[in-house]
Amino acid sequence: MSTTRTLAIPNGHAFAIADCPVLPIETFRQEVIDGVAAGARLSALFAFPADSGCLRLLAALSRADQGDVAIASAEVRDEYPAITPECPQAHLHEREIFEQWNVRPIGHPWLKPVRGMGARREAAPAVAHDGATEFFQMEGDEVHEVAVGPVHAGIIEPGHFRFQCHGETVYHLEIALGYQHRGVERAMVGGPTPRAIHYMETLAGDSTAGHATAYCRAVEAVSATRVPARGQFLRGVTLELERVANHIGDLGAMAGDVGFLPTMAYCGRIRGDVLNLTAMLCGNRFGRGMIRPGGVAFDLDARVVEELRRRLDLVASDARSAVELMWNTPSVMARFDGVGVVPLDVCRQLGLVGVAARACGAPRDVRDDFPYGIYRFTHIPISTWNTGDVFARAYVRWSEVKRSLAFIREQLDALPGGRVIAPSAGPLAANRAAVTLIEGWRGEICHVALTDGDGRFASYKVVDPSFHNWFGLAMALRNQEISDFPLCNKSFNLSYCGHDL
């Protein structure tokens, strides 16, 4: 990829919007296709209104081999040649652009709304609500369709699943979301308002620390604010506690879905114990109020650090006994092995992220590929497995739990002194932008902030890892028995509101 056509920036560094060249749409399209073919991931592709009255497309290609993000840009009016036919990673991004801005990617193979939200531009087409939309359908003798949701059986978020089945076998699963759409990106424009950090903390509630960190890093980049070392350490502790809590919860839930109650019951409780550790930091089990622009809002004294260490040891020991039980139980392994397989080439084509990608054998982890904050100083080894099945997604989680616990201990032992937050996060600079990538517990979280001439947000883009990974779940279900859906779904455990925004 030529460097003059794109702007290469490190993860979380601010740049002037004017420095990003505006390419002819054909060149832009080719840059994205060639970049992805060369191994980059399409971390974000979105549109925002340009000064010229056109729409500006912006693509963020994360290049792990170079450790940077290539930004490409182009202007479009009402249509442009779709990227998706030659680059499946663009599939959902282009549907989103179509829905949000009424720009038609010509030649997109499955152009339908992503969220049923209505366009943000005049002359918007009437977009159906309630998931009332066409689904891919299979025809033939004894072919049947199963519709599930939006209200599901458990205490979980809403989404609609449409299975095309022959007997028990699923040939195709289409996932229709958008029920959770609350208008976060729209509301961010013109900000930051006092609500901005709260949007971020509730974007996907189980990823409070993840999205808050991605947001704060964007704000810090654009306002040239430096986070003190102690603040970086405590952010790392908060982020890894979030990972540990969710992974342990997921391991328990997966055990529950194959009817192995001991691990389910123990992990359900241990997850709560980890959330309580987060509450020791800031009073809230989900880390609300902890991460703020400039650092973290709460410091720890020696007594709390000591108590955290003591409780971490208990968590580690309890979790080991609860989880390793599964690996030694043949009836559990028989249900995990070879179920819901996503092959590595499919993972690459779709651009899967996080646990789902690492379970396919793709060594992809923002903490390692594009290190930020504390991860620039302390390295967490990447956990991978190569079978791409439910077992792999479970085993990678367990490996990450152990490594994150070790990491947290290491940080607590080496906490530097000083402030935990910069004295004041300055105002945002005008006409600048930042792309921040962080490794949330589900995978890569990408935020793109752009400011206008007054230093307000002209556009704010959020890409939750679930946005990339929902299609991975659909692929995992192909040729599976429909009764394995809950287990496969749990093994991905994706966010509905993170997707719907």
Added chain:
Amino acid sequence: MFDVLLARWKQGHRTMRYPAGPPPELPERFAGRPTIEASRCTPECGRCVEVCPTGAVGFGSAGHDVRIDTGRCLFCRACEAVCDAGAIVFSRDYRMAASRREDLVVRDAAERAAVELGEESRRLFGRSLRLRQVSAGGCNACEADTNVLGTPAWDLGRFGIQFVASPRHADGLLITGPVPENMRHALQATYDAVGRPKLVIVVGACAISGGPYADHPEVHNGAATLLPVDLFVPGCPPHPLTILHALLELLRKIPESTGP
């Protein structure tokens, strides 16, 4: 098999004794029900009102009497932090639910809100309450801390309360989230499917008032704008203990002697 028994022995019995015994320990920095001491308030200061992200802090009709609507409050403590006079302090009292929306507004020296349920409903649901949970735009925090009540430490089942898969099997709904327009129809259909008489419990700032999403055109400012609500449980998200206390108080299952 031996491993399973060994793990069982190691994990031990974890169900808390509450409400017969003391409640589980809350974190030191826990933000519970706010308290207001109006006499400390500096007239015409109003900084607490300015910093509140959701408009939860405001003045009453007298124009200078600060009040906090815990139904809108995110418990971010921004008001407490700017109040140099110390007029607003978030206590560690986890008991915050109310049957009437207006009772969620905390005033100077206000008493804790009442949770009430009609005699007939208590007779019907007091020993067995089946709830269908509907997440309508919830961020998965309220959902997660409702779900946790089913884990062994909390063991909601011992009170005869259970979450069920079908609204047809349910006595009521427990709703989370600000209710996006895209979810309005599904919520209404689920409500309609529950047999009468039925209860509606709303959990979290979003479900009560829209929370941080209040007045977004994409949402309906919570479930109370669409359905009759019997119990409001504030928080962002409420601590599981707050939710449990609310459910137990609704069914009068808390012994008189168990205080904070």
